[in-house]
Amino acid sequence: MPKITVDGKLIDCKERQMVLQACQDAGYKLPSYCYHPGLSIPASCRICLVEVEGIPKLVPSCQTPVRDGMVVHSRSPKAVASQKQVMEYLLINHPLDCPVCDQAGECSLQDYSYEYGRSQSRFEEDKAKKPKKDVGDNIYLYSDRCIMCTRCVRFTREVSGTSELYVDGRGYREEIDIFPGKPCNNKLAGNVVDLCPVGALLDKDFLFKQRVWLLKQTPSISPVDSGGENIFLEYNNGVVYRIKPRYNAEVNGWWISDDTRYSYKIIQNEKRLKSAFKKEHGSLTKTSTREAFDFAVAQLKSLAAQSSGSLYAMLSPMMACEEAFLLGSAIRAIDPEAVLILGPVPSAEEDDIFRHSLTGQQTFVIKAEKVPNAEGIRRVISQLGGPSANYNELISGNNPLLKNLKGGWIVGGYLSNWIKGALPAALATGFRVVQDILPTTLSESADVVLPGAAWAEKDGCWENYAGKIQPFAAAIVPPEGITREGDLYLALLGRTGVYNAQAIRKEMGEPFAAVSLPTEHVQAPAMEFAEL
Amino acid sequence: MKDSDVITLEEPRLSYADTFYLPQVLIGLGTTMRHMFNVVVRGKDRVIQYPEERREDMPVEKGGMLLKTYRGVHRLNKDDEGRVKCVACFMCSTACPANCIHIVAAESPWADREKYPAKFDIDELRCIYCGMCEEACPVDAIELSHVYDIVGLTRQEMIFDKAKLLNIFDETVKKEPM
Numbered sequence A: 001m002p003k004i005t006v007d008g009k010l011i012d013c014k015e016r017q018m019v020l021q022a023c024q025d026a027g028y029k030l031p032s033y034c035y036h037p038g039l040s041i042p043a044s045c046r047i048c049l050v051e052v053e054g055i056p057k058l059v060p061s062c063q064t065p066v067r068d069g070m071v072v073h074s075r076s077p078k079a080v081a082s083q084k085q086v087m088e089y090l091l092i093n094h095p096l097d098c099p100v101c102d103q104a105g106e107c108s109l110q111d112y113s114y115e116y117g118r119s120q121s122r123f124e125e126d127k128a129k130k131p132k133k134d135v136g137d138n139i140y141l142y143s144d145r146c147i148m149c150t151r152c153v154r155f156t157r158e159v160s161g162t163s164e165l166y167v168d169g170r171g172y173r174e175e176i177d178i179f180p181g182k183p184c185n186n187k188l189a190g191n192v193v194d195l196c197p198v199g200a201l202l203d204k205d206f207l208f209k210q211r212v213w214l215l216k217q218t219p220s221i222s223p224v225d226s227g228g229e230n231i232f233l234e235y236n237n238g239v240v241y242r243i244k245p246r247y248n249a250e251v252n253g254w255w256i257s258d259d260t261r262y263s264y265k266i267i268q269n270e271k272r273l274k275s276a277f278k279k280e281h282g283s284l285t286k287t288s289t290r291e292a293f294d295f296a297v298a299q300l301k302s303l304a305a306q307s308s309g310s311l312y313a314m315l316s317p318m319m320a321c322e323e324a325f326l327l328g329s330a331i332r333a334i335d336p337e338a339v340l341i342l343g344p345v346p347s348a349e350e351d352d353i354f355r356h357s358l359t360g361q362q363t364f365v366i367k368a369e370k371v372p373n374a375e376g377i378r379r380v381i382s383q384l385g386g387p388s389a390n391y392n393e394l395i396s397g398n399n400p401l402l403k404n405l406k407g408g409w410i411v412g413g414y415l416s417n418w419i420k421g422a423l424p425a426a427l428a429t430g431f432r433v434v435q436d437i438l439p440t441t442l443s444e445s446a447d448v449v450l451p452g453a454a455w456a457e458k459d460g461c462w463e464n465y466a467g468k469i470q471p472f473a474a475a476i477v478p479p480e481g482i483t484r485e486g487d488l489y490l491a492l493l494g495r496t497g498v499y500n501a502q503a504i505r506k507e508m509g510e511p512f513a514a515v516s517l518p519t520e521h522v523q524a525p526a527m528e529f530a531e532l
Numbered sequence B: 001m002k003d004s005d006v007i008t009l010e011e012p013r014l015s016y017a018d019t020f021y022l023p024q025v026l027i028g029l030g031t032t033m034r035h036m037f038n039v040v041v042r043g044k045d046r047v048i049q050y051p052e053e054r055r056e057d058m059p060v061e062k063g064g065m066l067l068k069t070y071r072g073v074h075r076l077n078k079d080d081e082g083r084v085k086c087v088a089c090f091m092c093s094t095a096c097p098a099n100c101i102h103i104v105a106a107e108s109p110w111a112d113r114e115k116y117p118a119k120f121d122i123d124e125l126r127c128i129y130c131g132m133c134e135e136a137c138p139v140d141a142i143e144l145s146h147v148y149d150i151v152g153l154t155r156q157e158m159i160f161d162k163a164k165l166l167n168i169f170d171e172t173v174k175k176e177p178m
């Protein structure tokens, strides 16, 4: 392994690595704009120029491969002078409108201006004024803030493979633009906002909503498909404002799909179920969670007492594995022969595959299976053993186990209405406790309705299509009136205490026991104790 | 916390004279008498006949206040066209140690500006009148005016919204220009 010396520090590198990347891996910071580890290297911004002993001119560290024994200076007078000049050039036409720019607080231009720049401008001419452009359904381009690093252009060519963005003009007239009538609307488009090092590309959805320094981050997982993209939920005062990708080389790399990016809207959906209901005299009436829950438990127990094997629990692939485990165990505690049913697993025709526009190399996949945890629920059901079935068997009724079902606990939690068309006959009869986020025809006809918490409001883990079990943490507390599922299931099991995902995973045994949250950026949400 | 960290305090015992209270009352009356003597006999009148006389109307040498530096209730300044100057940058609410400024930003309806405050609320009861907000503002949109006699019957009334804050600007701008 080659070793290089940067500013007197010895750094271990990988073979053929670039100096900048080696430094970043070792936790030593060199400035960079155009370099992005997920894209090709144009070495165009020149902020990363360093002095290398034995080479007369400054070299771009992002594009200079390491050589054993190389001696690099990033703080030598020559390198510092270059950094100052590059910063001064970049700021010549910059509007300096940080107070109204959404990027302020996470902007490389601000940071480097502070660390490497000179505090004054010597430019006396008029600044070139470039327009604000609408480049996509979710994206604004403020051309005047752009530093022409071309990260966005390279992204649309090399990752999404859609090539919507291009560089128009030369010199100071240079601008990023779209081709007429061809907006940047691909399913990964939101990523260009994340990778723009300045505030040139901004998300319309987040525009002016919050200042970024007010947001807190919690690591989470995408709820939209079985890919299990790693994300950060960014929230303030109990409201999730945006979702940002979290780097994970094995799963999603640096990117997330736009479906994931805007999936937080389910939390603020106006139609959300916010209180419990129970059926009285043939119609659903609003009641407290506790009362509805007690009623449901009493009914289920009396059904189980009449004949065993008459209860079922429908475990939705939107549930966390821990919740499925608790509900499965609880229903079996009431009726040892209860059937565990895997809820519907909606799926698109096929995976969305993105390719590099020139090499055709596969860069990103959006999975066809539109739920995050079908694998995990299958695993929990098989670990719990006993009678089990799946949703299709329940609907078609051709599984002998499902012949004499009299009541069940049905969990939904899907991001959109999951009952398409009329209510299937199998779900229309018997005593039904429905736990869901959005109202459906099922929740309208159920005997007990319990409001569910969205994934951002609880802890748990999901298993993605490839069998990788990934934990997620609660960022916010559920709206008033909603008790987290985990707490309800503990009460159903007759256990006391508050739901703790990590402890439940220990109970579940391998492979769940080994799963734990990444520790960086984890902040405990203000936790209020559950009602039950 | 360890036991050694706990400090137990005894209530001080009153001396025999203190238990009579009368000496303390007389000492207190002494101060009143001294002032009365100063006013009536020596003619040194330090009394302001509030609210007929107000400090903001008096010259500074006579005990009046400096309007420019007094830190009273906030005002939101307007530009030449009468539009709110604030660009909703949140600098003031970030700087505020009492956390009492609540802004909702929106895209501005004017061509020359990106952003403006759709809502701008200051909880005047929570505010400690430190003036950090005015220091932080990049466009001199928020200022502490010289108005100090604000009243309200409810807490809600004391949360000043944008309209109220702009109103204070109109009322004070003559006396205390931007």
Ligand code: SF4
Binding pocket: A145, A146, A147, A148, A149, A150, A151, A152, A153, A176, A195, A196, A197, A198, A200, A201
């Ligand atoms: S818009 Fe952003 S990412 Fe694209 S070239 Fe400009 S600065 Fe770079």
Ligand code: SF4
Binding pocket: B092, B095, B096, B097, B098, B099, B100, B101, B122, B126, B127, B128, B129, B130, B131, B132, B133, B134
């Ligand atoms: S005066 Fe101080 S406490 Fe009051 S709003 Fe301004 S910054 Fe906050």
Ligand code: SF4
Binding pocket: B085, B086, B087, B088, B089, B090, B091, B092, B093, B103, B133, B136, B137, B138, B139, B140, B141, B142
């Ligand atoms: S600092 Fe000034 S411009 Fe910024 S939000 Fe506060 S009042 Fe408005």
Ligand code: FES
Binding pocket: A031, A032, A033, A034, A035, A042, A043, A044, A045, A046, A047, A048, A049, A060, A061, A062, A063
């Ligand atoms: S980061 Fe090296 S030239 Fe831009």
